[in-house]
Each structure stands twice: as structure tokens, then as C-alpha cells.
Amino acid sequence: MAKIKKKIKTIKVDLDKCNGCRACEVICSAFHANPKYSSNNPARSRIRMIRDPIRDVYVPVYAGEYTAAECMGRDKYVIDGKEYDECGFCRAACPSRDAFKEPDSGLPLKCDMCEDDPPREKPLCVEWCLNDALIYEEREEEVEEETKPEDVEIGLESMINKYGLQKVMDTVARISQKD
Amino acid sequence: MRYGETGFNLEIDLTKGNIERVETDPKDTELHLGGLGTNTKILWERVPPESDPFSPDIPLMFGPGLLCGTPAPGANRTIITAYSPQTLLMGYSMMGGFWAPELKFAGYDKVILRGKSPEMVYIWIHNDKVEIRDASHLKGKGAVETQETIKKELNEPNAQVAAIGLAGENRVYMASIEQGRSSASRLGLGAVMGDKGVKAIAVRGTKDINIAKPAEFYDLCNEVLKYIKYRNENPVPNVMTILQGLGSPQEMLHVDEKWHTENFMWGNARVRRKDFWNKEIEEKWKNTQLSVRKRLISCYNCPMKCGAIISVPGISTYMMKCFSKLTYAMAAFVEDLDFGFRIAQRATEYGVDGFSVPQVMAFAVELKEAGILTDADFAGCPTDNEGRFYWLLDRIVRREGIGDILADGTYWAAKKIGKGAEQFAHNNIKKHEQLPLKLGMLNPVYFLMYATGEKINITQIEGQFPQSPFMTMEEREEFVRDWIQVPDEKFKQYVLDWEPRGERSNPYYPTVDMSVDIVDWQEMIHYFDDALGVCAGLSSFPLKPPYHIHNYPKIISAATGIDMGEEDLKKVYRRNRNLLRAVNVRRGLRRADEVPPEDHWKKRFPELEAKLLDAYYKFKGWDNEGIPTKETLQELDLGYVAEDLEQRGIIKNG
Numbered sequence: 010m011a012k013i014k015k016k017i018k019t020i021k022v023d024l025d026k027c028n029g030c031r032a033c034e035v036i037c038s039a040f041h042a043n044p045k046y047s048s049n050n051p052a053r054s055r056i057r058m059i060r061d062p063i064r065d066v067y068v069p070v071y072a073g074e075y076t077a078a079e080c081m082g083r084d085k086y087v088i089d090g091k092e093y094d095e096c097g098f099c100r101a102a103c104p105s106r107d108a109f110k111e112p113d114s115g116l117p118l119k120c121d122m123c124e125d126d127p128p129r130e131k132p133l134c135v136e137w138c139l140n141d142a143l144i145y146e147e148r149e150e151e152v153e154e155e156t157k158p159e160d161v162e163i164g165l166e167s168m169i170n171k172y173g174l175q176k177v178m179d180t181v182a183r184i185s186q187k188d
Numbered sequence: 189m190r191y192g193e194t195g196f197n198l199e200i201d202l203t204k205g206n207i208e209r210v211e212t213d214p215k216d217t218e219l220h221l222g223g224l225g226t227n228t229k230i231l232w233e234r235v236p237p238e239s240d241p242f243s244p245d246i247p248l249m250f251g252p253g254l255l256c257g258t259p260a261p262g263a264n265r266t267i268i269t270a271y272s273p274q275t276l277l278m279g280y281s282m283m284g285g286f287w288a289p290e291l292k293f294a295g296y297d298k299v300i301l302r303g304k305s306p307e308m309v310y311i312w313i314h315n316d317k318v319e320i321r322d323a324s325h326l327k328g329k330g331a332v333e334t335q336e337t338i339k340k341e342l343n344e345p346n347a348q349v350a351a352i353g354l355a356g357e358n359r360v361y362m363a364s365i366e367q368g369r370s371s372a373s374r375l376g377l378g379a380v381m382g383d384k385g386v387k388a389i390a391v392r393g394t395k396d397i398n399i400a401k402p403a404e405f406y407d408l409c410n411e412v413l414k415y416i417k418y419r420n421e422n423p424v425p426n427v428m429t430i431l432q433g434l435g436s437p438q439e440m441l442h443v444d445e446k447w448h449t450e451n452f453m454w455g456n457a458r459v460r461r462k463d464f465w466n467k468e469i470e471e472k473w474k475n476t477q478l479s480v481r482k483r484l485i486s487c488y489n490c491p492m493k494c495g496a497i498i499s500v501p502g503i504s505t506y507m508m509k510c511f512s513k514l515t516y517a518m519a520a521f522v523e524d525l526d527f528g529f530r531i532a533q534r535a536t537e538y539g540v541d542g543f544s545v546p547q548v549m550a551f552a553v554e555l556k557e558a559g560i561l562t563d564a565d566f567a568g569c570p571t572d573n574e575g576r577f578y579w580l581l582d583r584i585v586r587r588e589g590i591g592d593i594l595a596d597g598t599y600w601a602a603k604k605i606g607k608g609a610e611q612f613a614h615n616n617i618k619k620h621e622q623l624p625l626k627l628g629m630l631n632p633v634y635f636l637m638y639a640t641g642e643k644i645n646i647t648q649i650e651g652q653f654p655q656s657p658f659m660t661m662e663e664r665e666e667f668v669r670d671w672i673q674v675p676d677e678k679f680k681q682y683v684l685d686w687e688p689r690g691e692r693s694n695p696y697y698p699t700v701d702m703s704v705d706i707v708d709w710q711e712m713i714h715y716f717d718d719a720l721g722v723c724a725g726l727s728s729f730p731l732k733p734p735y736h737i738h739n740y741p742k743i744i745s746a747a748t749g750i751d752m753g754e755e756d757l758k759k760v761y762r763r764n765r766n767l768l769r770a771v772n773v774r775r776g777l778r779r780a781d782e783v784p785p786e787d788h789w790k791k792r793f794p795e796l797e798a799k800l801l802d803a804y805y806k807f808k809g810w811d812n813e814g815i816p817t818k819e820t821l822q823e824l825d826l827g828y829v830a831e832d833l834e835q836r837g838i839i840k841n842g
Binding site: 049 | 261345368369399402406413483484486492
């Protein structure tokens with residue numbers, strides 16, 4: 010298979026350098042307004058400060074994938090004796106919390122690294138973080154070109170794994186006769 | 189659609205329990221911007237000047253500045269106003285932090301509290317849902333503890349809470365309103381809040397703030413950020429360390445306190461200890477500070493780090509900024525910084541002003557030593573310096589025994605105590621305690637700021653112009669080279685010609701007229717900041733700040749859509765300045781009140797001082813008593829103010 014180059018975009022988050030100002034939330038929500046910068050509202054931001062000054066908890070988290078169901082359990086990290094929030098490092102827009110959802114519609118939000126035309130040098134949250142708590146890094150990696158199986162194929166494969174090929178074939182045959 | 193602002197105020201009548209969302213007049217924004225400007229307008233319109241500061245008529249207003257909630261860096265301040273129980277004049281005190289933008293996102297430009305609640309309550313604002321909630325379980329609780337408790341019981345970790353402690357509940361005249369790392373401390377507005385029966389205001393907002401000219405506004409904000417970065421990398425040379433950078437004094441960062449401990453006065457603003465700082469103390473204080481400081485922190489949307497999370501073993505965590513680490517220790521003559529951090533924790537929970545309260549306690553100690561207060565007044569008080577201060581703090585906040593008298597501040601306490609106590613209340617202007625600073629030679633610019641400032645606090649008036657002349661011409665030339673902030677080129681010449689000694693030095697240089705110019709400039713930027721909610725630390729307070737007269741009009745226009753040039757904005761300043769002066773004039777403020785403490789400078793120049801005041805009043809368009817003339821007011825669209833002052837006989841013969 011052919012090798013292709015893939016751009017890996019990383020934001021390095023240094024919790025020790027964060028001063029908790031939420032400029033990242035401000036500019037993120039402004040950038041994603043339509044038209045651009047026409048409004049701002051940190052509740053729409055795709056980066057969120059999970060922040061509790063009294064416990065010295067300062068964690069900027071980026072919005073990742075939407076998930077329809079919450080996890081069966083939750084995690085809670087303790088690092089150097091400091092307890093962080095439940096799910097305090099998780100990027101998911103999930104039913105267990107209101108982060109990363111549009112406040113009015115409830116639709117999920119996801120960080121797009123400030124995709125723009127022409128492309129930006131770095132995401133705006135990084136540009137607005139003068140304390141260098143957010144540092145943008147970009148590198149290229151050579152990866153095998155993926156031949157992506159179709160969705161139907163993935164689904165069928167998992168059915169076959171579970172029920173065996175014969176049973177799946179029988180079922181498909183029976184359903185097709187009904188039609 | 190409204191831009192930069194929401195266009196609505198939240199009016200709460202505490203007596204009736206009535207809550208209303210009231211649309212504001214956009215014309216008022218054009219005339220006064222927001223924050224202090226519109227707060228003053230409302231105070232003028234609604235309150236009879238005869239009202240007692242604790243009258244239910246007085247609205248206690250929480251007014252975020254016009255730019256709060258926009259992406260303008262450092263626009264996060266809430267301007268809180270009422271009448272000060274201490275000065276009896278308009279009291280305005282400000283807090284940074286995160287509360288102001290949260291209120292804007294909830295959909296309001298101000299919270300206006302009227303009347304008095306029969307029971308202690310707190311207000312919960314969550315977008316359109318506003319509740320007056322029972323706060324009986326919070327009675328007596330600390331200000332920090334209250335904020336945390338409310339966030340927990342609402343299950344809203346992102347709510348921002350402004351709360352009072354026991355001092356506010358007990359109407360201590362030096363009570364603050366605390367919020368996160370910030371507080372509105374000066375002039376006793378916490379007492380007014382407590383008197384209204386409001387323990388806290390919690391707010392959470394998830395709505396948009398709109399920008400009129402998005403691309404333009406974004407570019408302007410970026411320029412501000414770039415300049416902050418440039419200034420952080422390029423401190424101003426040839427001035428002392430705390431004046432080199434931006435932000436409020438970087439007291440949480442710096443551990444070298446030689447300057448403050450040797451130049452500010454100890455005790456009740458009395459004793460200068462010129463050889464206090466030594467290697468041993470430096471080492472010890474440094475260790476203390478670094479061990480209790482968990483993180484340097486900022487306010488909303490600001491890259492500076494003027495505050496810190498402070499965790500002293502054995503007591504609960506709190507947040508601190510500015511000088512409070514020194515004020516208690518120095519007033520108590522305690523040479524251990526650990527004491528400073530410990531007592532400040534208790535004081536923050538009680539919710540008191542870290543400038544006035546230490547001086548009041550030192551004043552009490554002086555009165556005891558002078559035999560004016562007696563052993564009976566101090567019955568049960570420990571004899572060591574630390575113990576005595578804790579004891580006094582507890583008495584003041586609870587208004588117990590002598591504490592009840594001291595809780596009104598040095599001016600009123602001295603009057604009540606009598607027996608010559610007045611001489612010990614020596615550090616006041618307009619009945620309010622000032623920085624513990626005593627200097628040699630009168631400085632004409634500072635004289636004017638001290639005497640005439642409506643804020644009644646020097647740190648909130650100064651800035652922009654260097655505090656002292658540069659030693660050499662090379663240094664002066666270097667300073668003025670990239671001084672883009674000057675409203676007029678003449679200010680550069682003032683700096684170039686200003687000498688440390690000789691004819692062109694203090695007190696006769698800057699000349700009277702120059703001094704008036706300089707003060708007017710400094711005031712102007714403060715009035716902008718206080719109407720816009722931008723932190724003085726990025727604007728009016730430091731040398732060479734990112735916000736100034738040349739970019740402010742563009743920023744305001746781009747955010748709000750109000751067409752505004754430099755001259756228009758200057759007019760807004762003069763309008764707000766005069767309206768505030770008129771509020772105070774109606775309360776009785778006159779020339780006789782505009783007097784810095786007698787001992788502030790050793791060498792005084794009564795004739796020069798009179799000339800300075802004359803020239804300042806004239807420049808402002810005021811009469812010789814400091815009252816705005818009818819013409820001045822009319823020119824600033826304040827004809828209705830002139831009329832009122834005329835009817836009251838304050839303005840005479842037109």
C-alpha cells in the first residue's frame with residue numbers, strides 16, 4: 010500500500026502556565042460566530058476552562074467528539090496530590106454535562122483548529138494565550154494509505170463476528186424474500 | 189439590535205421582592221457610555237441629595253463597563269456605586285474578576301438594587317431566570333465561603349458570585365464586596381449591600397454580546413494584545429521596578445519589598461523605617477511568599493497575572509492582589525510576612541478593605557498609647573502586636589465594644605471618641621483613609637489629584653505621566669521617543685524640560701498650567717476606563733499602556749457602532765466628570781473639602797496650592813468653590829443639572 014503524509018496538529022497544554030483568564034474561550038467563540046467576530050459568548054466556545062481557583066484547578070479542555078451516551082463510569086484524576094474534576098480532562102460533548110454544546114440548541118461543538126480560508130498559522134486560542142499555556146505544534150507523519158471499508162461492510166462484519174456467517178446469510182435471504 | 193451592550197438593566201426592588209428587566213435608552217450610552225457614566229446618571233436622576241447612605245431610596249448599582257463581555261482585553265470591571273457611608277459623597281468602587289462579563293452574557297448591563305429586604309437574601313441570575321433566594325443559612329459566613337457555598341448549592345461551578353462577609357452584614361463602613369480574586373473594597377459599599385439585606389449576587393449567562401463592526405474590532409483587539417506583549421517584553425527603563433510594567437502593582441510576583449517597607453509608613457501612617465530591609469528579612473519573606481502562593485492568576489480575558497491563589501497551612505484558601513500582604517503587617521509593626529498572609533485571609537472572609545482597616549486598627553493602638561482609649565476599651569485584648577490586631581479586627585467586624593466605634597473609620601471614630609482623638613485621624617481626605625505615604629516636598633500634580641479626585645483614592649487617579657523627573661536628557665529623550673499615548677505633543681516637552689533640581693523642578697515645575705493639563709489627561713483616561721470597564725492596569729494606571737486616547741474612540745465605535753472621534757470621546761469624559769462632580773456638589777462638596785492630609789508633605793506651599801486649585805477649577809469650567817458653572821453644564825448637554833443646581837441655589841446668578 011502507498012505511504013501518504015498526514016498533518017498532525019497538536020496543542021500542547023501547560024497547566025502550570027495557565028492564569029485562568031479564559032481569553033481562549035473568548036476568541037474561540039468570536040471566531041466561530043457568523044459572520045466571524047460578530048458576537049462572542051464563551052458558552053459557545055470549543056475550548057473550555059475547567060476551573061476552580063480555590064482548589065487551584067485550571068484545565069483548558071478542547072471539544073472532541075460528540076457522544077450520545079455517557080460512559081458507564083466516570084474518572085477522576087489525582088496528580089501530585091491535587092484532585093481534578095470528574096471527567097475533568099475529557100473532550101467529549103456528552104449527556105453528563107453541558108460543556109461543548111450550543112447553549113440554545115444543545116447541538117454539539119467540536120474544535121476544528123480554527124479551519125479558515127486562507128488557512129491560519131495557528132488556532133486563535135493559541136494566539137490569544139500570551140502566557141504560553143497553549144502552544145501549537147504541527148508535524149507530518151508518514152502513514153499507510155488506508156483503504157476504508159464501506160460502512161455497510163463494517164456493520165456486516167461485526168454481525169458475522171457475533172452470529173456467524175451462515176446465520177447472517179440466512180437472515181438476509183429471509184428478509185429479502187419478505188420484500 | 190444593541191451592540192457591545194445588552195440594552196437592559198435588571199431592576200430589583202428588595203422591599204417588594206419585585207424584579208424587572210428594563211430596556212435602557214441608547215441615547216444614554218452615547219452620552220455617558222456605561223459603567224460609572226450611566227451609574228452616575230441614574231444616581232443623579234433617582235436619588236434626592238438629602239438621602240442618608242442607608243436610605244432604602246439609594247440604588248446600589250452593579251454596572252459592568254460598556255466593553256465588558258466584548259473580546260476587548262482586560263474589559264472585565266464592575267463599577268459599584270451608591271453613597272458612601274464614610275464620605276457621605278457618591279461612593280464608587282470597582283472590582284475586576286469575572287462577574288461583569290458574566291452579567292452581560294446573562295443579558296443585563298446593570299443590576300440595580302433598591303429598597304431593603306426584610307430577611308437576608310441572595311440574588312440568583314441565570315439568563316432570563318432571576319430569583320431572590322433565602323440566605324439565612326449564609327448569615328455570618330465568610331465572603332469566600334459564601335461564594336463557594338452558593339456555587340455548590342446551585343450546582344453551577346461556572347456561576348460568578350459577588351458576596352459580602354460579616355463586615356458588610358454589620359454595616360462596617362470599610363466593608364468590601366468580594367468576588368473571586370477581586371473586590372470592591374473602598375468607600376464602604378459592602379455596608380450598603382449588607383444594609384439592603386443582600387448577602388450575594390450570583391450570575392451565570394450564556395447569551396451573546398454582539399459587535400457592530402466585527403473585523404475592525406477584532407483587528408483593534410489584536411493590536412492591543414500585541415502591544416501588551418511588546419510592553420511585557422520591554423519594561424520602561426529608568427523608573428523603579430513596579431512602574432516599569434503593565435498591570436496593577438505586581439505584588440504577588442515580586443518578593444523584593446525594600447521599596448514599600450522602607451518608603452511607606454508603618455503603624456497609623458506614622459513611621460518610616462529607612463533601614464528595615466536586610467538580607468535575613470529578604471530571605472525569610474521570600475520563602476514565606478513562595479510557599480503560600482499557589483498560582484499567579486488573572487481576571488477575565490487579561491494576560492496579566494496581578495493576583496494569586498494563597499494557601500496558608502491550617503486556614504482556608506483565598507485569593508489576593510495588590511498590597512494587602514503588607515498593609516496589616518506594617519500597620520501592626522509585625523516583621524513577619526506570614527502574619528500578613530494569615531490575617532489577610534481572615535480579613536478577606538470578613539470582607540473588609542485592606543487599606544483602611546489596618547490603619548484604623550493602628551489608630552486605635554495609638555489612641556490607647558496616648559491614653560485616649562483606656563484599658564477598659566481593650567479589656568480582653570492580647571498585648572502582642574499580632575494578637576492585638578486579630579482582636580481588633582474581630583471587634584470591628586462584629587461591632588463589639590470599641591469595635592463599634594472604630595467600624596466607622598478614623599474620621600467618625602475620632603469625632604465620637606473626642607479627647608483630642610481627631611489629631612490621630614491624620615491621614616484622611618474627605619473623611620477617607622489614604623495610602624500610608626508621607627513625603628518631603630509638595631508635588632503639584634499629586635496635590636491636585638489628591639485634592640480634587642472624586643474617587644478619593646490616589647491609586648485610582650494617577651498614571652500616564654512619570655511620577656518623577658528623569659535624571660539625564662538621554663533618559664528623557666529615550667522615554668518620549670515611543671510615547672504614542674500622549675494626547676498632545678506638549679506633554680513630551682514637559683518631560684524633556686523636567687529636572688530633578690533647580691528652577692524646573694518640584695514644586696514649581698511642572699508649572700501650574702502644566703500640572704492642570706497633566707491631571708486632566710490622567711483623569712480622562714480613568715473616566716474612560718471606569719465607563720468602559722477596562723482595567724486601569726492596562727490603561728490609566730501604568731506608563732505607556734495599550735489603551736489610550738488614540739485607539740479608544742475606534743474601539744468604542746467598532747464595538748458599539750456609535751460614531752465617535754477623539755473630540756467626541758473627550759466630551760463624554762468631561763460630561764461624566766462634571767455630572768459626578770454635580771452629584772457631589774449637591775451633596776455639599778466644596779473647595780474646603782479638597783484638602784490633602786496636612787502631613788502628607790513636609791514642605792507645603794499654601795500660595796501655590798491655592799493657585800493650583802484656582803487654575804484647575806477654571807480649566808474645568810467650575811467656579812472658585814469647585815462648582816460647575818451653568819455654561820459648562822449646558823455645553824455638555826447637562827442643562828437639566830444646571831437647572832437643578834440653580835433651583836437649589838447652588839449655582840447663583842446663572
